[in-house]
Amino acid sequence: MGSKLSGKDLIKLGFPKTNAINIALGQITRYRKREKKDQILLEARSVLLNPDQFLGHGTWGKVAEGLIKPVEVRMQQLRAQRVPFSVFGENEIDEVAKRQLYDALKLPISVQGALMPDAHSGYGLPIGGVLATDNAVIPFGVGVDIGCRMSLSIFDIPASYIKGKEFQLRNILKDNTAFGLTETQKTRTDHELFSRPEFQEIPILKSLKDKAYKQLGSSGSGNHFVEFGIVELVDAKPNWELGKGSYLAVLSHSGSRGLGANIAKHYSYLATKQCPLPKHVQHLAWLDLDTHDGQEYWLAMNLAGDYAKACHDNIHQRLAKAIGKRPRLTIENHHNFAWKEVVGDKECIVHRKGATPASAGMLGIIPGSMTAKGFIVEGKGNIESINSASHGAGRLMSRGACKNSISKSEMSKILDRHQVELIGGSVDEAPMAYKDIEKVISLQQELVNVLGTFTPKIVRMDK
Structure with missing residues (x-):
């Protein structure tokens, strides 16, 4: 018997001459190639004899499904007609983003869609796009940075505290935050998240656990940030520990770092293989939630979302x-994710x-730019926006x-004018790169x- 396992070996075991053989070889090559051939064949025979017992298994679940x-x-x-949709702030949205939503509305799995006033083009679903689907999840509908989110911590410290403390606060930020691909926190902390069974039972997650551990409490590059600022509460809820006023x-x-990016890459590839689509919409490939890969992605996506929250919690605890x-008071929300929600009278996957x-009644944060206010908001539950903003x-x-x-000096002048100090950052995140947040907020008063x-x-x- 040769050292490399082949399709002939599986046929000898009794595997049917179907795609189950290709699936088995793919899984073995991806996850078990360093193990002894005899051991793999012994396991493969058990799967063949009792496939029901292996459904959901990290390595063999997909093989059992194939059998x-x-x-x-x-x-x-694609359908000839779009499913129902709403666009908020249509005149502020570029045509490419609208066209991307219109294409998504023709998917056979689509139920309802919406486009937010900050929308612009992306991969597959546009940024600012909301799509409800029937029992299917689109990895690129969630996004590459799974669980990208906002987190706001408000302290019972008057806003005037910042004056005269700029040097101290700047050093606190430098010492307690880490950004980009290579920076990590100087002192590592553990988290109960790493004891989750998904990290042991799903091979792709098992391979990413060490990276996730190292990157805990760090932030991504691009438009990700950590900042000190001033909160003005113009309304306060009875259960809040703070009333109206100005606070530090x-x-x-930020999001789920390398963990989320690798999950997105892996399952986007699987989706395109299982769900061939016309070329102009291939990034909208989906995974059926009744399949092994669909269920596995759902578990991985939720783990990545929880990991993103853990990163923010770690940063805020340090600060x-x-x-x-x-x-x-802490207010937080994801904005790159998928949820199971009722749309109309049907449970859907809302991207x-x-x-x-x-x-x-749901609280959230809608940021502006480095020099523009962000907004603390409470949702109104507008069904036309699929409960989104x-x-x-x-x-x-x-x-x-x-x-x-845009030159760096030009950006620096604008920051100085608004009395904002920037550590790191680049011109592609300059304030003028963004729409007018006041106008964007005014276009969603019904949301x-x-x-x-x-x-x-x-x-x-990041630098």
Whole structure:
């Protein structure tokens, strides 16, 4: 018997001459190639004899599925008509983003869609796009940065505290935050998340666990940030520990780091293989939630979302400790994720790719730019927006356009004018790269109530 396992070996075991053999070889090559051939064949025989017992198994679950009920792979056709949708702030949205939503509305799995006023084009679903689907999840409808989110900690410290403490707060940010591909926190902390069974049972997650552990408490590059600023609460809820007023606060924006990016890459590839689509919509390939890969992605996506929250919690805990105060109010939300929600009278998968959940009474944060206020909002539960709102101001200029037309000195002058200090950052995140947040908020008055604002003062981003 040769050392390399082949399809002939599986046929000798009794495997049917179907795609189950290709699936088995693919899984073995991906996850078990360093193990002894005899051991693999012994396991493969057990799967063949009792496939029901292996459904959901990390390595063999997909093989068992192939033996019991193979996933049907066939070219998917778009509908002739779009499902119902709403566009908020249509005149502020570029045509490419609208066209991307219109294409998504023709998918055979689509139920309802919406476009937020900060929308701009992306991969597959546009940024600012919301799409409800029937029992299917689109990896690119969630986005590459799974669980990208906002987190705001408000301290019972008057806003005037910042004056005269800029040097101290700047050093606190430098010492307690880490950004980009290579920076990690100097002191590592463990988290109960790493004991989750998904990290042991799903091979792709098992391979990413060490990276996730190292990157805990760090932030991504691009438009991700951690900043000190001033919160103005114009309304306060009875259960809050703070009333109306001006306070010191920390706002962070980041996602699930390398963990989420690798999950997105892996399952996007599987989706395109299982769900062939016309070329112009191939990024909208989906995974059926009744399949092994669909269920596995759902578990991995939720783990990545929880990991993103753990990163923000870690950052805020470090900063709070350095300040010597605990936050009195925390407001947070994902804006790159998928949820199971009832749309109409049907449970759907609601994708929000760059959109803030805004069910009735739900709190969220919609940031502006380095020099523009962000907004603390309460959702109104508008069914036409699928209980959603914008996730920010939205880009007005592409990163390339910023680099070609904005100088660092020009950006520095604008920051100085607004009395904002920037640590790191680049011209592709310059304030003029973004739409007018005041206008964006005004275009969604039927989606959210404004409870307060956040004004950045000391901003840290990647170099």
